Amino acid sequence: MRHPARRHRLLGIAIAAALTTAGCGAAAQDDGAEQTQSSVPALHDALPQSVKDSGVLRFAGDSHPPYRTVGADGSITGIDKDFQDALGDVLGVRPETSIVNNLPAALQGMLSGRYDAFNGPVKATAERERQFDTITWMTTRTSYVVPTDSNAGIDDAEDLCGKRVAVVKASVVEEQLAKLSEFCTGSGRRPAQTIGLDDTNATMLATRSGRADAAGMTQAAAIDVTRAQKDTYTYVTQTEAQGATADNLALFVPKDSGLGPVLHQAFQELFDSGEYRRIMEQWGLTEVMVEKPLLNVASAQR
Template identity: 50%
Template sequence: MRAKFALIPLVAAALALTGCAASGGESPAETADSAPTGADAPLYDLLPDDIKEAGVITMAGDTHPPYRTIESDGAFTGIDPDLQAALSAQLGVPFEMATSSGLDAMLTGMLSGRYDGFNGPVRATPEREADFDAIVWMTTRTSYVYPADKEKDFPDSEAVCGKRVAGVQGSVVETQLERLNEWCVAEGLDPAELIGLEDTNSTVLALNSGRADLVGTTQASAIDLIATQAGKYGYVMQTDEQGAGVDQLAMFLPKGSGLAEPMMAAFEAIFEDGQYEEIMAAYGIEDASVDKPVLNPYTG
């Protein structure tokens, strides 16, 4: 039986994009609101029976701007809800977000049937693909956010060496910081210290309180933080030489749930019709886009 916990409906009116496509087309929320539902939707027949019976896809969610922000009325806004609205128009059932915190809790919750999926940002790895189907839909590079009054202390990412970096436990930041530290040590510099915390809000609080010197986060989150709090922060980005590479971020779905095939088809559809490109452009993260979605890049 599919359990429900603290569900917050993704009401279409609350999900409007922060920007509109140059073509003037509908936003994903408007598309979902006017799209066929149930059996009339293009990909409804691909859904597993338990999803059809429930009439909803339950996703784990936390506060992680710009991917997800919980507004004062309890609604979620951001990249993730906008993406889900576009996918919903293809699948014929709405998405609901169940509030959760901490990557371990979300992964465990999916395996126990509490959630149908989680859209991260989570890095696809061979180990995670043992338990989950991963649909890669964007990339990222780790950025290190500092207080604006410390700008002279951080001319480039080399200055991260030896500093205290607040990051979300289990996130891509952990792996990227390990690579950066290897580079730091090779250069004769002290490694950075990771302060692992539960969520993004906690990392920013650590920075503001002086507990951390920097916040390690995705490029999209750094851009959003600086845009929403103008003049308060700056950031430097880890380089390829420092082991940044390009990590693949994915939506995770429990193995054997029957959701991988229809969800992948829905992603392919919104890539083809341009909605994916519109969403990425609306949030200014086109350089994190991928040419096409990929199912299970390591084990597929």
Template identity: 50%
Template sequence: MKLSRLSTTVLAGAAMLALASCSAGGGSTDSTASPAEATTATVNTEAPVYDQLPEAIQDAGVINIAGDTHPPYRTLQENGEITGIDPDIQAALAEQLGVPFAIQTSSGLDAMLTGMLSGRYDAFNGPVRTTAEREEDFDAVVWMTTRTSYLYLTERQDELGAPEDVCGARVAGVTGSVTESQLEHYTQWCSDNGLEAPTFLGLEDTNSTILAIQSDRADYAGTTQTAALDLQAQDEGTFEFVVQSDEQGAGVDQLAMFMPKDNELAPAMLAAFEGIFANGEYDRIMSEWELDDVTVDAPTLNPMTESGE
């Protein structure tokens, strides 16, 4: 599915999540997708990686994967369907694994990480960067990279368009995300240049950060460069963004699919990723979503704590 085929705006997705949040008393939300809503409808015991799956996953016949709304990774359509890079990657992986994925919608990174540790979810595909600390609790299969960007309204170009403008500004971002940690590096750059530190406004999901800049609760929405490009393409002329540079401490973050270590799914998932790299599906999907600049040569397992082999 290409970017040009997206039909739902960020605000529409945010409204749907807001309704769900209200019905749950304002906390994080979870809804369980039925097997019929999974990426692939049937189990294929002859699939290349099926025999490597843990017995519990084989018995369940489905991989329950957590997901929030985060275009272009996942976009919640008005009919309840979730589209984006993540479902496309899941469809390709399901062909290798022989079992379907079912996206369980949730809100908030902490809720998804703790949900995996409690056994509610089998995996979560971010976009979340892997760290040595996270790899203590989770297995991480890295399959793409990113740089942090700071999205702002085009009408504010004159006051927000330069890298130094981020210093002293209000930056909305998802709590616990890449943006929050990268903003710390940006803060150091600001200090080194005699400029004020930016203020981080931690929110539950990407839609909330976009609403924050549209309602003037924040000046910027910190997000991945991938998401910034997608939002700009969806609503042409509305958004611009500043990309955090190496000088500002950005570097390149490795984004991963996470799985709790105790469910022993990681070896099979790594093999499935290797399969879609080998058969060309990975390159095809990334190219269709115009993500060639953030691809990796090969998937790696736990690169922060292991050799990645």
């Protein structure tokens, strides 16, 4: 059950923060642009005027199961789609996703005004938060998917020392693999050989074809792959002793867009209503849930 007093307090904060950040004082126009009725009208009113006018929230997204799975017909399914639809219901806008090749394309596309948001999985860092507002909605550790019929002898993440590992370029996983390589060399073994590719599908193809011994990905993605193909793949997870950290994965929006505080409060609505837990449970991701959405957590931790 919702608590009206708490909701009104949260919405007041959202509206004030969003309008201050966006610097826009114009009232919402009743011009028919809205694509769907908002479940929280005050949050719709706090959106930047350009989003209200178009009635659309434009997301960038690369092919990255289980976050986004792109069908042959161009349709998109996955965690990202479920959360975008839920956010769209809260905000009273229609989410649209344009598929991009990789993370740099998504980030640059947002900075150029082509897209409004990118739901990751992207690690929230203080450096990135100089240009983007981030809303952390899950955590992750890095895992490595290995074919069950592999002869590479990978039963633990440390067995990847000296092995070929396919990862998405510029991702949190590439960063974590570098830390694993430091662990390897520190213990007198060869570093892992990084094979940087554009998306998760490419890393899995490289592993299936034998070009790589393993495919690095977030724990959530590894859970999804091995659950769907349990007789084909298994996975190992990098530990703290092997250089791993639990990373905050976030939705990104340009800092000057005014969307950050509004989307933060929209996510809070999903937490309060139970929709956040429902979606995460549906995808088997309760291990990587957070207690509440966090705005610009990396900068706050400095």
